[in-house]
Amino acid sequence: MSSTTLNIGIIGGGISGITAAWLLSRRHRVTLIEKEPQLGGHTHTHILGSGPDAGTPIDMGFIVLNDRNYPTLLTLFSQWGVRIQNSDMSFGFEDKDSGFYYSSDVPRGLFARWQNLISPCFWRLFWDVFRFNRIAARELKTGLGHLTLGQFLQQYGFSRAYIDFHIVPVSAAVWSTPSENILDFPAESILRFYNHHGLLTLAHRPQWKTVAGGSVSYIQAFEKQFQGAVKKASPVRHVKRMTDKVKVIFEDRTEMDFDRVVLATHADISRQILAHPQPDESRILSKWSYIRNQVTLHTDKQVMPPRRSAWASWSYLQIGAKQRNPAMTMSYYMNRLQRLKTRDDYFVTLNGDTWIEPGRRIESVLFDHPCYTFDSLSTHPELDAINGKDRIFYCGAYCGYGFHEDGARSGLAVAQKFGIGL
Ligand SMILES: Cc1cc2nc3c(=O)[nH]c(=O)nc-3n(C[C@H](O)[C@H](O)[C@H](O)COP(=O)(O)OP(=O)(O)OC[C@H]3O[C@@H](n4cnc5c(N)ncnc54)[C@H](O)[C@@H]3O)c2cc1C
CATH class of the missing domain: 3.50.50.60 (FAD/NAD(P)-binding domain)
Structure with missing residues (x-):
């Protein structure tokens, strides 16, 4: 040129x-x-204007990156002289209808609900996490053609618990996309993304950071x-x-x-x-079409599981196995992600209108994510x-x-x- x-x-x-x-x-x-x-x-930081934590910057859009x-x-x-700090990545899930919840923190979060210890459904889910990683890594070597995530899960006989309480919520949360749509995503793209981000192994995971x-x-x-x-x-x-x-x-x-x-x-x-x-x-x-998400910064703990030991950095909230809310609801626990030293707990929730008390809302914005x-x-x-x-x-x-x-x-x-x- x-x-x-x-x-x-x-x-x-x-x-x-x-x-x-x-x-x-x-x-x-x-x-x-x-x-x-x-x-x-999508880079949007709210600076708290009043209250005990006034002046604290809380990210509502782009939050994390990693070193890999x-x-x-x-x-x-590095050209702009921007400082980054270590963050803490973990995933949690709660199904309000059945009362089932867990987080990926081992062992505190996994067994925050003691019934998980004796639940066959929980152990099947846990087993399928390892099976998924193994099968995904193997199948990526040859490619998955036109298989959707839903078809891939069915083909390899993954349990209902793993699908509804783990892989669909995780993927929906990563792509800010309703759980129903995520099953139609091309399996190969999702699997390649997980592989690329070190999510198909338990070792050598990247270090997540925030600004x-x-x-x-x-x-x-x-x-x-x-x-x-x-x-x-x-x-x-x-x-x-x-x-x-x-x-x-x-x-x-x-x-x-x-x-x-x-x-x-x-x-x-x-x-x-x-x-x-x-x-x-x-x-x-x-x-290209886009999915609209309402993103709310607030202090309402109702979006998190009942026990603090199950509070993860990313927490997916479901109402029954087939979530009635057509949009997916998930919350970022900002104190953990941004290492905030605040008096209150702060959450950024996607599509959480049903759950968040109006008096506890601080700011709401709309963000569109590609489908x-x-x-x-x-x-x-x-x-x-x-x-x-x-x-x-x-x-x-x-x-x-x-x-x-x-x-x-x-x-x-x-x-x-x-x-x-x-
Ligand atoms: C809730 C949420 C959390 C996310 N968290 C992360 C994360 O932690 N890490 C990560 O890697 N990714 C994250 N993402 C993805 C992230 O949003 C995208 O990677 C990225 O920021 C999108 O960048 P963009 O430049 O393509 O679009 P945008 O950031 O949307 O920028 C497009 C710009 O165009 C402007 N514009 C639109 N129309 C006009 C017009 N007519 N005239 C002039 N200007 C116009 C808009 O106002 C906007 O500023 C998150 C996404 C969402 C929704």
Whole structure:
């Protein structure tokens, strides 16, 4: 690509747009455009404003990364001088109807409910955890083709307890997706993700981390050092290819012209704002749909199992084996994840409206997560072909597994198209 300085507009100030903006600004004039009054997208930290813990930063969106699977993000953090600290990852589950609960803390959490010791269903679940790891590692060597997670579990005869009380809740929690949808996820993608993250073995697991001072710290560090322009509170309505430039039209009808534009918004939004998309852009982007999650920061312990010894960093709450709430409900125990030294316990719960007392709610936000189907995943190999075609580029966590590293890596991939690396 040309070595002249280009005028580049980047739409979307989440991790994908921030990464592309940071790298491209080394050689080009960059304007980062964000709809909201602040940058961050899914990076959202609430600073407690009152009460005994006033001033404490609590993360409500992006919370954790690890030292093995986040190389792009870790490099950026080191360039920005962002400090990270060890976190503590554990998983817990509670079924309100049957009163069954456990957490992955051995032995305290596993047997926090003493009846687990004599429950055949619990021991079958426990046995299936090891069986799943063994079978998954073996089957990944040959590939699982078009098998869904549901079909994979059925094919290998996993117990109802393992499916309903473990693998479905864990996977639904990881992908912020309702349990019913998770069974339709491509098995191979899920298994590869678990394998890649060291979740199919009990040894050599990565060390999980959080950003010291809350994830907002990295946004602040980026903004302090970024050499380009930032245009906040500026929702884009349309992006139009002109003969020799790209026009960005804002909701307030003002316009800006750029030599190149990067769409760092979710795929469905990119499709919406792109005026006159080319047929392959339209086909690829329209295969992505998103699941909306309501995320609430609060202090209501009702979302956690009755015994503290079963309180895990991630805690899934179910009402009966077939959860009646169509959205999945899970809570992050923030004191444990962020090592908070607060007087109160703080939780961030996804879709917990039924459980959280209104008086205990601190803030609620809505976040959309990409939905992974065979159809949407089939676009991954094609994304590179539309990237940069006729002066428009794409990035976003949807270009990978949907996590922060995927967003950062997709921003890096755009920069690489301009010959710029990390
Ligand atoms: C509750 C929750 C917790 C999560 N926790 C983790 C975690 O701990 N670790 C992890 O690795 N991943 C986590 N994720 C995944 C994480 O959200 C994604 O990896 C990543 O942050 C998404 O980045 P993005 O840049 O693709 O999108 P976003 O962060 O959503 O950024 C897109 C940006 O585009 C802006 N925008 C949209 N429309 C317009 C418009 N018309 N004009 C201008 N701007 C626009 C939006 O306002 C937004 O700022 C979590 C996700 C959720 C939902």
